[in-house]
Amino acid sequence: MTQTPIRFSFLPRRIVSCWYPASRKHFSSTPSTLRAVLQESRNKKSVMATLNTKAGQAVDRAVLDSMLRRRLFYTPSFEIYGGVSGLYDYGPPGCAVLNNIVETWRKHFVLEEDMLEVDCTMLTPEEVLKTSGHVEKFADWMCKDPKTGEIFRADHLVEEMLEARLKGDMEARGQKIEVDTEKEAKKKKKAKSEAIKLDDAVVKDYEEVLAQIDNFDGPQLEQIIAKYDIRNPVTGGNVLPPVSFNLMFQTSIGPSSNMPGYLRPETAQGQFLNFQKLLEFNQQAMPFASASIGKSFRNEISPRAGLLRVREFLMAEIEHFVDPEGGKKHARFDEVKDIELILLNRDVQLSGSTKTETMTVGKAVEIGLVDNETLGYFLARIQLFLLKIGVDSTKVRFRQHMANEMAHYACDCWDAELLTSYGWIECVGCADRSAYDLNVHKNKTGAPLVVRETRAEPLKVEEWQIDLDKKKFGPRFKKDGKTVEAAIDALSQDLREKLALDLEKSGKVEVDVAGVASGKVELEKDIITIEKRTRVENVREYTPNVIEPSFGIGRILYSLMEHVYWYREGDEARGLLSFPPVIAPTKVLLVPLSSNPAFRPLVQQLTTKLRRLGISSRVDDSSASIGKRYARNDELGTPFGVTVDFQSVKDSTITLRDRDSTKQVRASEDEILQALKSLVEGEETWEDVRKRLPEFTGQEVD
Amino acid sequence: MTQTPIRFSFLPRRIVSCWYPASRKHFSSTPSTLRAVLQESRNKKSVMATLNTKAGQAVDRAVLDSMLRRRLFYTPSFEIYGGVSGLYDYGPPGCAVLNNIVETWRKHFVLEEDMLEVDCTMLTPEEVLKTSGHVEKFADWMCKDPKTGEIFRADHLVEEMLEARLKGDMEARGQKIEVDTEKEAKKKKKAKSEAIKLDDAVVKDYEEVLAQIDNFDGPQLEQIIAKYDIRNPVTGGNVLPPVSFNLMFQTSIGPSSNMPGYLRPETAQGQFLNFQKLLEFNQQAMPFASASIGKSFRNEISPRAGLLRVREFLMAEIEHFVDPEGGKKHARFDEVKDIELILLNRDVQLSGSTKTETMTVGKAVEIGLVDNETLGYFLARIQLFLLKIGVDSTKVRFRQHMANEMAHYACDCWDAELLTSYGWIECVGCADRSAYDLNVHKNKTGAPLVVRETRAEPLKVEEWQIDLDKKKFGPRFKKDGKTVEAAIDALSQDLREKLALDLEKSGKVEVDVAGVASGKVELEKDIITIEKRTRVENVREYTPNVIEPSFGIGRILYSLMEHVYWYREGDEARGLLSFPPVIAPTKVLLVPLSSNPAFRPLVQQLTTKLRRLGISSRVDDSSASIGKRYARNDELGTPFGVTVDFQSVKDSTITLRDRDSTKQVRASEDEILQALKSLVEGEETWEDVRKRLPEFTGQEVD
DSSP states (O other), X not given: OOOOOBOOOSSOOOOOTTSBOOOOOSTTOOTTTHHHHHHHHHHSOOHHHHOBOTTSOBOOHHXXXXXXXXXXXXXXXXXXXXXXXXXXXXXXXXXXHHHHHHHHXXXXXXXXXXXXXXXXXXXXXXHHHHHHTHHHHOEEEEEEOTTTOOEEEHHHHHHHHHHHHHHXXXXXXTOOOOOOOHHHHHHHTOOOOOOOOOOHHHHHHHHHHHHTGGGOOHHHHHHHHHHTTOOOTTTOOOOOOOEEEEOSOEEEOSSSTTOEEEEOSSSHHHHHHTHHHHHHHTTTOSSEEEEEEEEEEOOOSSOOSGGGSOSEEEEEEEEEEEOSTTTXXXXXXXXXXXXXXXXXXXHHHHTTOOOOEEEEHHHHHHTTSSSOHHHHHHHHHHHHHHHHTTOOGGGEEEEEOOTTTSOTTOSEEEEEEEEETXXXXXXXXXXXXXXXXXXXXXXXXXOOOSEEEEEEEEEEXXXXXXXXXXXXXXXXXXXXXXXXXXXXXXXXXXXXXXXXXXXXXXXXXXXXXXXXXXXXXXXXXTTEEEEEEEEEEXXXXXXXXXXXXXXXXXXXXXXXXXXXXXXXXXXXXXXXXXXOTTTOSOSEEEEESSSOGGGHHHHHHHHHHHHHTTOOEEEOOSSSOHHHHHHHHHHHTOOEEEEEOHHHHHHOEEEEEETTTOOEXXXXXXXXXXXXXXXXXXXXXXXXXXXXXXXXXXXXXX | OOOOOBOOOSSOOOOOTTSBOOOXXXXXXXXXXXXXXXXXXXXXXXXXXXXXXXXXXXXXXXXHHHHHHHTTSXXXXXXXXXXXXXXXXXXXXXXXXXXXXXXXXXXXXXXTTTOEEOBOOSEEEHHHHHHHTHHHHOEEEEEEOTTTOOEEEHHHHHHHHHHHHHHHHHHHTTOOOOOOOHHHHHHHTOOOOOOOOOOXXXXXXXXXXXXXXXXXXXXXXXXXXXXXXXOOTTTOOOOOOOEEEEOSOEEEOSSSTTOEEEEOSSSHHHHHHTHHHHHHHTTTOSSEEEEEEEEEXXXXXXXXXXXXXXXXXXXXXXXXXXXXTTTTOOTTHHHHTTOEEEEEOHHHHHTTOOOOEEEEHHHHHHTTSSSOHHHHHHHHHHHHHHHHTTOOGGGEEEEEOOTTTSXXXXXXXXXXXXXXXXXXXXXXEEEEOTTHHHXXXXXXXXXXXXXXXXXXXXXEEEEEEEEEOHHHHHHHHGGGHHHHHHHHHTOOHHHHHHHHHHHHHHSEEEEEOTTSTTSEEEEETTTEEEEEEEEEEEEEEEOOEEEEEEEEHHHHHHHHHHHHEEEOTTXXXXXXXXXXXXXXXXXXXXXXXXSOGGGHHHHHHHHHHHHHTTOOEEEOOSSSOHHHHHHHHHHTTOOEEEEEOHHHHHHOEEEEEETTTOOEEEEEHHHHHHHHHHHHTTSSOHHHHHHHSOEEOOOOOO
């Protein structure tokens, strides 16, 4: 079984025709990375146990998930109609965090770097996606159980069955492992593991298949299914051979059915198609970047893993267009060159390890590990962005694609991966895609998706030029004239040189012209001249290369929520989400001590003043205790709380509480508002504020 | 031909089954409004001529449009593939304006009023849209030319042909009118008008048909097409009878084809489906509003009119849930009650006039013209929003829906219409939709989309209650028991009262029970008791009503661009877009006098400082003259310009230019930056700044 080179990606991707499908990994796994982790986990500890909160507590995904749903960060779409797998709605706090991430992204990338943001349609005619390769290649393999009608993603099915058998084997060997009972397995529609010992050779076989699971094509999966007797895990029935299933949602544009279309699988195509106009808008100046934020779609066969594998998702993509000549330098590279990244390079992965090394981006480019400055610049900027929104710096790494993961045209590609309870998740891709995308659309449509620039020094090209005596040529070839001329035009410089010698020697040349006469045409020197001459080029024309940082915003949001989640020691039931203020759904909770009407004017006034400062706030004047009200908002990630009590009514002092430390200070309304402004704008930290304002220790009671 | 009551709307709409389709007007026209305007225009002057810029110049739509495309505010999608009608991309300035409008909307509505913003999926399973009525009713009538395969929207076809004939008639009567030549008509694929005089009676007939064009259903359109011999305007061929065409884009969710779905035609459904969770999130407090910003889709048969009729568009919708009892008061109504609105009420429209009256919203609610405070509150808030983003206050009106336009369940509905070169365009709808939407989903799914509140005073209900002696009842009716019991439970209070009398009189009663015995069942007083008793209700359960302000952001953007467009007298070729700073794509243009490197450090420093102030800027250091560079940015709507010249290098003073007046002031860098901040944040006007800083009159040269 040969390993087919594929292009991996968590996000819908462009594919090139000579490569096997747009198959994706389940998450960021690669044979040598996640597999290695799984292997480890199978033998030693679970991946989940390795994911700790910043307070060092193990993340219990079920507890976190239940909190996120209860507080309406997200919810299954159409739940009252039974729901649709892979579709989720964001409720108020989730939607606010999403908006804040997008706004931060826009400031960090679009505004900071003068990118040209565009908003292109999601509806896309088929022809465009044929050119990009998606119609042919953006597919997964699926198997149908002919009896039950159930459909499985073929690689998932193989994986599930073999993993269940390996589990059973470990159990039989007396290793402690969590095993689904038959009843539980049926409920989850998953394969039950039975404690059956396998031959060592079989275990090895299975592990080898699992290690390569993402690399198999349909016929290979079919063989594996037959060889290892893979069946419907619940009923035990046989499944049909895998068939290819295109992952784009198809529809029809307009009233007649003659314009098939799809929902875009990525936002990139619209940017490529508009390249020429964007270049003109940019007054022909290179390099420049376009950017786009919007929904994309992929019709997953059987989505699992919650917010990480969904059918409709928000992306933010940058296409940075750069001259392929001159080493793809970046004018602002110096600003980031000292930033350290945790890198997992391809050679390490090839050796079967997942050992990372920490290196400045300057060094990584210098030693050629990262292909060029522009790519390196974006890796650093991606990391800065992730840290800005609150990602845990110890849970980010950049993994380089291995040669067999990349499309043949790509120079280099790195994924920013975030560590979650699902393992390392690919959240941002950053690829140097060379001139591929612009070229395919240019070739298909003839649109000049190129840059033309006046050369500082005119270029002189020595070349063999051919002249034809049209007066004699025309009558001689009549209707074949154009075909013959085209064949001559297409002659390479080498051939021309050879023909020039022939012509000088024998006074005639023979040229291959398919479809004319015997396929060869003879030309005498009275009709053809071949001479070496100098051509002067004043204009240089080139197709820019594109560096593409591509962000899965929903995945980033989910991973971020795992990173900022923790709970106070001894109080596991009360979770906290320590979003940084810029990302938190609401910045300030206003808490009147009780529902006493005496507090109302002050609360109202604070609301108005905060709004004027551009700080979002919410009032919780419910009858719950102050402690409970704070705890409720800790779950929502509200970083600050302001309490209005009887003292406030007397002297206009209010208290300010920090979510993470639960420490409070007390000062005048103006001082607190000023502190809030600088906290929210990131000019001061809580520590700064705590030091300069008097501590307060009353109030917070459960 | 009877007039079928329809529900009008520019936006995809929910429809109720007993009303004829989701037919929409072509724009905001109604028989008595736009028709009246068209009528006028046919006789006197063109609508376009009536649209003036704020400088009093006639808007030439072709000139404006060409500027908007040239400056990449928008561009046809997939143009290098030939384009797809009804799909447009927004380029950098259009995208920035769109983002700014959305951001302003979010602040004005969501943050200001603590609305619960949600982000729901566009993919929607068929079942949901069956319940909402869209699957059955969201359709237009289309006609096919069997020879050419062309498809026409039936009402558009009739309209076009009759208007062409009326034009021809006017021409024949010697009235000057712009007439398409045959060649032009073919190019536009439009009916050519020939100068043929019509009988007066025929003219009257045609005008009557045109006045009602939006009200005809398929069979009626078929009659009209036959009666007036309507044909393919280009080939003259006959068309087939109209058939209904659903305007939703259909797709299939998941790998098997058993889950048909659609792209949502509006964002509202997701909000309704999540009502229960949102209410819980809001700690059961009423009233509250949800909001959603996102793309919706409608598969137009033959989109025309550029950005005003597109297949994919951005909407912002609010669903304000309110208790139907208590007159739908609004707590903040007092804040807006003195705001004056220009109202076009339904009675005026019924009388065939388009005469508006100006009235405070307080008065409009008081006299019952606007149904309730909550609706009135939103009308005022909608106007405040439109003015904030730069809409011309003289080109806004609120048009009340006539009875035949509204769904039967709606209490009242007003559209905010903006005057454009296409006539009055419906840009925001604001309807009181009663409890319709929550009820249909509740009835379909059984989900409790209701509010339950503890009554302050328990409600005592006097009612006739029926008791059955189960011991006798069961054996008597056996398998029919449940049917009989259900029939008894369903008896109305009136019937119960009558039966109680019967029972007292004759000792037995007769109850109708369909499907049991002879359809009647006799019950004696040993088996049934009917008594008047008092029931105490501690909890009140009700389905909230919903007030729905629904914004077509793309339409607002286009109308706004027409409103802020003008040109300097004598310089028609140079347009300006006078966006208010909050909406302008870029706030400040930085213009070094020349490409002299001496200016670079200062420009760089200004860029950094502006970014830190949160003010977006762009540098134009091209070799064009300062005047030309400013003019280029006037077209983009950049409100302010800063020039760096040799004086600046010497003394750090810079100049600040106002786009609209072209006046300049000169002051120190700090003073100018401070002025910019207060201008952009709306704290000062240009007049304020001009008064307090020294004028500057040099530089601006062409």
